[in-house]
Amino acid sequence: MNTAAAFADFRTYPLISALSGVQALADRILVTWADTRISPFHHQWLRDNCPCPQCVYTVTREQVLEIVDVAEDLTTANARVDAEGCLCVDWQDGHQSRFDPGWLRAHAYDDESRAERRAGKPKSRLWKSDLPLPVFDYQALMNDNDALLQWLLAVRDIGLTQVRGVPTEPGSLKLIAQRISFIRESNFGVLFNVQSKADADSNAYTAFNLPLHSDLPTRELQPGLQFLHCLVNDADGGESIFVDGFAIAQALREEDPESFKALCEIPVEFRNKDRHSDYRCLAPIIALDAVGHVSEIRMANFLRGPFDASVDEMPRLYRAYRRFIAMTREARFRVMTRLNPGEMWCFDNRRTLHARNAFDPATGARHFQGCYVDRDELLSRILVLQR
Template structure:
């Protein structure tokens, strides 16, 4: 059974266990569930999350109540479980709140409930050279939302996918990228052409080899997803190389925790400059989320400024940086594959580092198109499709 939480949001919540009792204590209401769990809810938390039309605008499902407008010492007159199994609270100021049991269980913050929620959060699937590459069909992704969802989940959890059967007309990339959301424009444009050219404003637009890197580490927010679509690939060389930056970071954490800590703590400046722009960002190479898990890798040696660390920190930073770069070259992490016309890569640019072998433009044409979509758009699209 799924239950809706009045006007709390657009989702429904499974009724995992029914409410059986509610007890009012000095600063909280303690509820009991049919499966034996006990969840305390502080008075302020309950009042702050009241889903009634006075507190949440029914059209946008966004809160209009600000907790500062409610007395800090507000307490309930009574709390009970009604005939529909909802928790009903009558407050001393005359306000009445009614909480759906599915919603309440989904947001309970007792230790057991919080641990349960954390255990169900998506987890990155780390990979190395033995990765079984997730491959998807272009037309299925364009026509079938179930196929689209499976692709997006693979992008989210694995961070590297390939799509085949993509039309090779210039601009075709835009259609599949927009199946996720709008494209993020940069100083390279909405779609950018990866071709060797004499007046290149990036090493990507040469025939050089490109070492493993993330795109635009010079920005406060690196692009989340990167697409690279092959239109023509007749030149010798130019194979794509990928490593899972999260897998390398976790291996570094295990094998050399001091180096891992240095790359999490000491910021490095990345710079992207041409005749018309100058982007700079100072940030650590490895970023952690609120739970201490690796959430981002920021790396492009060819866009790095001189290290600016204290005299004491400089040797520590160089040792850690050299170790990380050396690990990206280890065979256990590397996946290499040539991209053919009508195929595209879609990968998490803030996780999966990519590289390209040098190619010989004298042996044939090579034309890729690329674009970016932010990681937030990927996650939003997944939630809407799942809803």
């Protein structure tokens, strides 16, 4: 059974356990569930989350109530479970709130419920050189939302995917990227052409080898997803190389915790400059989220400025930096393969570092097109498809 919480959301919530009892205390309500779990809900929290049309605009499902407009010492006049199994609260100021049990259980904040939610959150699946590469079919992704969802989940959880059967006409990349959302434009354009040219404004547009890196670490927010679509690849060399930056960070955390700590704490400046632009960003190479999990790798040696650290920290930073780059060169982490015409990479640019071997333009043409989509758009599209 799925239940919906009045106007609180666009989603529905499974009825994991029915409400079996309610006890009103001085500053909270204790809810007992049919599976014997007990969840306390403070009066302020319940009133703040009232889903009624006075508190939530029914069109946007966004809150209009501000808790500061409710008395801080607000108490209940009555609390009960109604005939439909919902929690009903009559407040002393005359307001009434009604909470769906599925929604209420999904947002309960007792220790057990919070631990349950943390355990149920999506987790990155770390990989090394033996990665079974997730491969998807272009036509299926363009026409089948179930196939699209499976692709996006793989991008989210693994961070590296390949799509085959993509048309090789220039601009075809735009159509599949827009199956996720709008494309993020940069100073390189909406779609950028990766091919060797004499007036290159990036090492990517040469025949040089490119070491493992993330794109645009010079931006405050690095692009979330990167797409690279092969139109022509007749030149010798130019193989693609990938490593899971999260897996390397985890290995570094276990094998050399001091170096891991240094790369999380000491910021490094990255610079991307040409004749018409000059982007700079100061940030740690390894970023952690609010609960201490690795959330981002920021790395491109060819876009790095001189280190600016204290005299005491400089040796520590160099030691950690050298160790990190050395690990990206270890065979245990590296996936290397050649991209053929009609094939496309889609990977998490803030996780999966990518590289390219040098190629010889005298042996044939090599033309890739690329673009970016932010990670937020990926996560939003997944949630909409799931609901």
